[in-house]
Amino acid sequence: MDYKYSVKVNWGKTSTDQFIKHEDRMQFHIEGFPGNVWVTEDNIYGERWIARHSAVAKTKSQAQTIVTDIVDAAKDTWDNDDVDGESSAEKITRLGAKPTDITLP
C-alpha cells in the first residue's frame, strides 16, 4: 500500500462535520501520529481527505522527522523526570512506560 503524509491538527467533531468520518474509514487507511502527522492511503479518497482539511503535505522523510523529534523530546522528558530513591518500576508506575521510537509506514 502506498501512503501520503500530511500535518493537520485533529479538531474532532462539530454538529455538522467530523475530522475523520465513518465513510473515510471505509474508503482509505488513515492513522494518526505524534505531531499531528497523518498517514493516509494514496488513493482518491485519501487525497480528498487531505484537500478537505487543507492538511499540509509532507514527504515521508519530513513526516518521520516530525514524529521522531517529538518522541525524542518525550524520551528526554521521561529520562529527566526522576524522584530521589524511586525505583525504575515505581517510575514506570508514576509516569507510564518510556516512549518508544515510531517508524511511519
Next chain:
Amino acid sequence: MAEYKAIHGFTVQNRTTDPLAPGIPGATWASGGNLNTARSELAGAGVQTAAIAFGGLVYPPRVGINELYDGTSWTEVGDMNTARSTHTGLGISTAALAVGGQTPGAVVAINESWNGSTWTEVADLNAVKQNMSGSGIITAALVFAGNNGTANVATNEVWNGSGWTEVADLNTARSDIASSTNGTSTATIAFGGGVNPKAQNELWNGTAWTEVGDLNTGRQNLAGGGTSTAALAFGGETVTNTESWDGTSWTEVAELATARYDLNTGGGGASSSLALAFGGNAPGGKQTATEEFTAAQSTDTVQNIGQVFYRSDTGDMKVTLNVLGTGAWSTGGNINTARTHMGQGGTTTTSIVFAGNAPPSSQLTELYNGTSWTEVNDMTETARDQVYGFGTQTSAISASGVTGSNGAKSKLVEEWNGTSWTAGTDNNTARQAGASAGATGSSGIMYGGNTGSHSATTESWNGSSWTELNDLNTAGSYIAGGGTQTSALCSVGGNRPDENESWNGTSWSEIAEQNTFRDQSGGAASGNTSGLIYGGEAPPYTATTESWNGTAWTELADLATATGIGSGGSGGQTGSNASALAVGGQAGPGARVATTQEWNVPSAVTNTTITD
C-alpha cells in the same frame, strides 16, 4: 413517465452518505469531539451519546476535572472532590461512581458518586487499588483486579449501593486491565492487563471467575465496553487494535485512528456495536481526541453489492463493489502421510483426500479442518492411486485409479458417508490419471485419463449409476480440472500440454491456452468461468499458478515450492480462482511432500467512485 429502472434496468439512489458495511465487522472508528483537557489515566461512564470523563493525569498534576459529552462536544461540569488518576468509572452520565485510583500522594480507596451535577463521597473500597476495572451501575457494581501500590491484586469487591463486600478473587492477579464496563455486578468479563501475554480473559458469573477465550492481541492499559456477551476491547500499549467479543471468542475489527493507552476506564459504551474512546497517552503526549465506534444500526442503509448511487453532496456517481485483492498461497497443516496422486473433495477448510501413492498405493483417508489433517477410516477396496474423486467431507466418491503394485487399471468405485467407505457401482471405463468435478458425492463427472492410451471419455454420476456423455475434444491424461456436473474445466495434461476445455453439462469446448505448458498440475474450479491450475511438471517441476476467469488465464503468485501435485481427482475440491488447496505431490522424482498450501484471494466490499 417511464422510471429510470425501466429504461436502464437498475436503480440509482440519491444519497448524502455512503451505505454502511453491515454488522460489527463493518464498523469503523470516526472522530468525536475533542476533550477540553488532554489527559491520560482518566475514567469515564455512560454511552456514546451521553458520557462523562473524570479525573486523569495532565503530566502533572492529577486532576479532578469532569467533562460531559453530548455526542458531539465535551463541556466542563462539576469536578471530583479528590483529584486522581488510574481510578475506574461505572454507571451512566447522570449516575456514576469514581472508584479508587492514585492521588498525588498515594493509592486510595476513595469512592465518589455523581448525580448529574455534583460528586459526593460515599463508602470507600475495603482496600486501596488503582489500574483496575469495573462493571455495573450506581446501585449494583463490581470492581476487580488492579494494583495496591506494591503488587498486582486479584481482589474483587461488589457494591450494593451503599457499601463494598469482598467476593471471589480473579484467577490471575493483574492490573492495567479492561472489562465489559456495561456488564453487571453478576456478569462481566475482565481482559488484558499486566501479566504476560496480557491477553487473559476471565468471565464473572456472580459467584466465581472462569477463564474464557483470550484476546488475539495481548496488551495492557487498554479500554473496554459492552457486556459479558457482546464486548469491545480497544487501544492499549501501544496499538490501534479493536477486538469484538461475542461471548465465545474475540475477532479483530476496525482499528482506532490513533494508537493510545491509558485511555478511558469506563464509558466505553453499552454494547459491541457502539463505543467511545477518549483521552489517553500516545508517544509524545496526552490526548484530547475522542473516537466513536459505530456499526450499522437497524435504521441505517447497508451496502448492497452492485447498487449504484449518486452523492448529491460531492457530485460523485458511486457503486458498491466486492473488490478482490491479490491472491497468495499460505502454509496449511501437513497431511499425515506424504503422497501424490490423491483423490480430493471438499473446500479449503473442510477437505478430504484419499488414496494416492506414497509409495506404495494407498487406502488412506484424511480430513482437513482448515488447520490440521486427521486420519480416518481407510478405503476398503484395493489400494490405488491416480483415482478420480469429488464430493465433500461427509459425502464423497472415489472412482477408478491404478494399483501401483501391478499397474492394473481399475473401475472400482467407493462411496464415503462421512465415516466409512463402502463399495459403489463401478464406473464404465477402467482408467487412471484423469480429472473430475463435483460439489457433492451424489453428482459429478470424471473425464480423460489413461486406459492404456490417452482417453477422452466423460462419465457422469447421478448418485447411483454412471452414464457416458460426450467426449473431450482432445484425449489426455495427467490432466487437472474441477467444477460441477454441469459446469467444469479440463486443463492441460499429458498429450495435451496446451489444451484447455470448458464443460457446459453437455459438451466440451476448447478455450484459451494457459501461459505455462505442463501436466500433473493441481486444479480447482467452481465452474467453467472460475478456476485455478497450480504446480505440475513443465518439466521440470513448476510452482506457477494461473487463474481462469472465463476468458483468459493470468499468472498469479507461485506455490512456495515447485511441486507436481498429480492428477486424478485433484480437481474434485470445491475451489475456484479465489480459493483452493494444494495437497501433497512431489517436489522431485520420488520426493513426496506432505505439505498443504492454501490459496486465498482477499475481498472487500467497498463504495467506489465511478470514473471515466
